[in-house]
Amino acid sequence: MSKIGLIIEREYLSRVKKKTFLILTILTPVLLAALIAVPLLLSFIKGSDIKEIAVSDNSGMYISRLKSNDQYHYIPATESFETYKQKAKEDQGVYAYLVINGNLSTDTAKVSLYSRKQIEMELKDFVSNQLKDLAREDKIESYNIPGLKKIIDESNPKISLNTIKWDDEGNEKESSSELAMAIGMVCTMIIYIFIFAYGAMVMSGVIEEKSNRIVEVIVSSVKPFDLMMGKIIGIAMVGLTQVLLWVVLIGGILGIAGIVAKDSVTPEKMEKFSTEIVSTQSNQPTGMGTVQPADVQALSSAQKEAEPTIRKIYQMVSNINLGEICFWFILYFLGGYLLYASLFAAVGSAIDNQEDATQFTMPLTMIVLFALYAGIYSASNPDGPLALWCSMIPFTSPIVMMVRLPFGVPLWQLLVSFGLLVITFLLTTKIASKIYRTGILMYGKKPSYKELWKWLKFKN
Amino acid sequence: MYPLEARNLFKSYTGHLALDDVSIKVPEQKVYGLLGPNGAGKTTLIRIINNITAPDSGTVLWQGRPMQAADIAHIGYLPEERGLYKKMKVGEQALYLARLKGLSKADARVRLKYWFDKFDIASWSNKKLEELSKGMQQKIQFIITVLHEPQLLIFDEPFSGFDPVNTQLLKEEILSLKNKGATILFSTHNMSSVEEICDEITLINQSKVVLEGNVQQIRQQYADGIYRLTINPSERIAQSGKSFDILSQDIQDNKSCLRIQKKADFNTSILLKELSEQFDIRSFEEEIPSMNDIFIQTVKS
Numbered sequence: 001m002s003k004i005g006l007i008i009e010r011e012y013l014s015r016v017k018k019k020t021f022l023i024l025t026i027l028t029p030v031l032l033a034a035l036i037a038v039p040l041l042l043s044f045i046k047g048s049d050i051k052e053i054a055v056s057d058n059s060g061m062y063i064s065r066l067k068s069n070d071q072y073h074y075i076p077a078t079e080s081f082e083t084y085k086q087k088a089k090e091d092q093g094v095y096a097y098l099v100i101n102g103n104l105s106t107d108t109a110k111v112s113l114y115s116r117k118q119i120e121m122e123l124k125d126f127v128s129n130q131l132k133d134l135a136r137e138d139k140i141e142s143y144n145i146p147g148l149k150k151i152i153d154e155s156n157p158k159i160s161l162n163t164i165k166w167d168d169e170g171n172e173k174e175s176s177s178e179l180a181m182a183i184g185m186v187c188t189m190i191i192y193i194f195i196f197a198y199g200a201m202v203m204s205g206v207i208e209e210k211s212n213r214i215v216e217v218i219v220s221s222v223k224p225f226d227l228m229m230g231k232i233i234g235i236a237m238v239g240l241t242q243v244l245l246w247v248v249l250i251g252g253i254l255g256i257a258g259i260v261a262k263d264s265v266t267p268e269k270m271e272k273f274s275t276e277i278v279s280t281q282s283n284q285p286t287g288m289g290t291v292q293p294a295d296v297q298a299l300s301s302a303q304k305e306a307e308p309t310i311r312k313i314y315q316m317v318s319n320i321n322l323g324e325i326c327f328w329f330i331l332y333f334l335g336g337y338l339l340y341a342s343l344f345a346a347v348g349s350a351i352d353n354q355e356d357a358t359q360f361t362m363p364l365t366m367i368v369l370f371a372l373y374a375g376i377y378s379a380s381n382p383d384g385p386l387a388l389w390c391s392m393i394p395f396t397s398p399i400v401m402m403v404r405l406p407f408g409v410p411l412w413q414l415l416v417s418f419g420l421l422v423i424t425f426l427l428t429t430k431i432a433s434k435i436y437r438t439g440i441l442m443y444g445k446k447p448s449y450k451e452l453w454k455w456l457k458f459k460n
Numbered sequence: 461m462y463p464l465e466a467r468n469l470f471k472s473y474t475g476h477l478a479l480d481d482v483s484i485k486v487p488e489q490k491v492y493g494l495l496g497p498n499g500a501g502k503t504t505l506i507r508i509i510n511n512i513t514a515p516d517s518g519t520v521l522w523q524g525r526p527m528q529a530a531d532i533a534h535i536g537y538l539p540e541e542r543g544l545y546k547k548m549k550v551g552e553q554a555l556y557l558a559r560l561k562g563l564s565k566a567d568a569r570v571r572l573k574y575w576f577d578k579f580d581i582a583s584w585s586n587k588k589l590e591e592l593s594k595g596m597q598q599k600i601q602f603i604i605t606v607l608h609e610p611q612l613l614i615f616d617e618p619f620s621g622f623d624p625v626n627t628q629l630l631k632e633e634i635l636s637l638k639n640k641g642a643t644i645l646f647s648t649h650n651m652s653s654v655e656e657i658c659d660e661i662t663l664i665n666q667s668k669v670v671l672e673g674n675v676q677q678i679r680q681q682y683a684d685g686i687y688r689l690t691i692n693p694s695e696r697i698a699q700s701g702k703s704f705d706i707l708s709q710d711i712q713d714n715k716s717c718l719r720i721q722k723k724a725d726f727n728t729s730i731l732l733k734e735l736s737e738q739f740d741i742r743s744f745e746e747e748i749p750s751m752n753d754i755f756i757q758t759v760k761s
């Protein structure tokens with residue numbers, strides 16, 4: 001086996017065999033899922049806590065028309081304003097106290113909401129939206145024009161705009177700019193995270209070898225360039241392994257979830273669910289059922305709607321050229337990583353310990369962060385000048401191009417952009433290896449940029 | 461033909477000349493000492509020989525021809541700053557480094573077993589390096605250096621950090637490697653070890669070669685007519701003679717130890733004759749300066 005092969009093997013195995021690698025690889029998707037699921041769960045928990053709002057409607061126009069929801073319950077005020085105030089001081093009584101003092105369609109100032117607590121936005125919106133709707137209804141009624149309500153409803157139609165893309169053969173494809181944006185953003189984020197996490201891994205690997213002083217033993221056996229490239233490639237393979245494991249893991253979970261969902265919802269079961277819903281609804285006219293029927297209701301209605309929606313999503317996904325995106329994703333993923341990893345290796349070689357790294361990693365961090373923001377802004381205008389230029393400039397192109405790709409990018413632009421990226425990473429690798437071969441044997445004082453420049457010119 | 465020869469090496473770092481026209485010739489199957497104070501340029505020279513850095517000018521010859529990258533496989537190098545992967549298992553690590561030197565996996569395993577058994581450390585093979593004591597780590601590093609049976613061994617300060625027992629072990633190993641045919645180049649500050657194991661030396665000071673040659677010859681060369689003699693104390697105070705001056709006298713119960721300086725115009729037999737006429741001599745020997753004295757004398761001047 002060649003020497004660089006040996007180095008790649010060691011760099012790869014020593015990382016993949018670590019327990020932390022396995023744990024992180026498995027935990028990351030779980031953590032991500034938890035990150036999405038926990039707020040969702042928390043919002044459910046909040047829903048079970050019923051808050052009572054006592055309504056004192058002096059106009060008598062609204063109290064019967066106010067509708068409670070799962071969280072907020074209107075109850076008619078039974079005691080005086082002062083009593084509620086007194087009780088609130090002792091943390092008793094209702095959560096909030098709503099006072100309506102007149103016809104809201106003529107004077108909006110005649111309504112107030114009192115509470116011991118700071119009133120949350122959600123409650124404020126809930127009450128004010130309802131009152132606004134009711135006041136509007138009253139106002140419309142007050143014009144005494146027959147059928148006006150219907151006319152207004154009709155003059156306010158909902159638009160659902162279908163976006164259709166013409167491809168090169170003149171075929172029409174239904175596209176979704178949201179989906180394209182989502183795919184672009186996911187790819188961008190993966191590349192961004194990968195550049196940072198694995199760039200830093202390359203850097204700390206170099207620092208480790210340097211501070212362990214093993215580097216002198218190794219460079220007496222292999223060329224510094226081989227050592228650097230072996231490390232960069234080995235770590236790239238660790239990253240690819242991780243991404244691959246995630247794909248398998250997430251694919252597996254989704255697959256299992258899909259099978260379970262398919263098995264549990266057979267037509268007979270669907271039938272049964274609907275009858276249950278009918279009976280539940282007749283038993284519970286307010287719609288405040290016990291937990292189980294409510295779930296069933298949600299499930300079955302979701303199932304009814306899901307089928308065409310899923311088909312539509314599937315169609316849209318298949319209309320986005322996934323093969324092309326995957327192809328370029330891998331190229332840009334590697335190109336971007338190689339570009340930055342070599343620079344991180346150079347930084348690692350120049351310093352003795354991790355604490356000194358900031359001075360040199362800062363410019364890199366700034367560029368990558370700039371690329372990320374450029375990518376995010378480009379998502380809303382993927383053919384604008386910012387997107388175009390940033391997807392051409394090699395230091396930002398791996399991140400920004402991913403945002404543009406799902407929207408379709410002319411081939412010449414891809415070729416120019418990727419060509420520039422390849423040229424640049426060959427250049428940075430060359431520069432980095434020059435700094436590296438000098439830096440790894442230099443100990444002591446942290447070098448200045450001027451000294452790094454001198455290292456570039458050392459003969460070897 | 462010398463296995464290793466360096467010719468007219470120059471190397472400068474920013475504003476500092478590290479090697480100034482340095483040439484050395486390392487003879488086959490000898491222990492060659494590279495001496496010099498800190499910062500003299502020894503490590504730079506060793507790095508150039510190891511192809512780690514390149515000289516600004518000058519050549520390194522290997523077996524009489526310009527050295528090539530492939531020749532490095534025949535060198536075993538123990539750097540002054542020892543270092544191995546802390547988190548890697550000792551056995552794996554040794555195997556990896558041996559394979560980087562070009563050994564096959566199977567060969568490396570066999571040789572590793574031999575050395576681990578020899579140093580009685582086979583049980584460490586599955587331990588991580590950081591679990592071992594410093595002395596143990598040094599042994600591992602030594603094994604890694606010699607594992608691929610290099611023709612040329614370069615030890616940079618091999619004894620630093622070793623306890624006396626391990627220093628002795630290491631000296632014995634170095635001599636036995638020499639007897640098996642290896643050529644050894646080693647740099648050190650430890651002058652007593654130079655006298656013990658070095659055949660030839662080069663002394664580098666301020667980037668230049670200031671002294672080179674066979675250790676015994678150099679010491680003879682530096683002997684400048686100082687003799688020690690022990691006499692029976694017939695008289696209390698010895699007097700200087702025609703051919704010598706008394707440098708010091710140490711009177712003990714039944715003998716007296718003298719250090720005398722022979723005057724340059726007289727030869728040893730005249731000196732001996734005069735001494736034997738004056739004193740009742742019990743012993744007489746020439747004082748050969750130690751490498752330590754020569755080192756200090758040369759570097760200071």
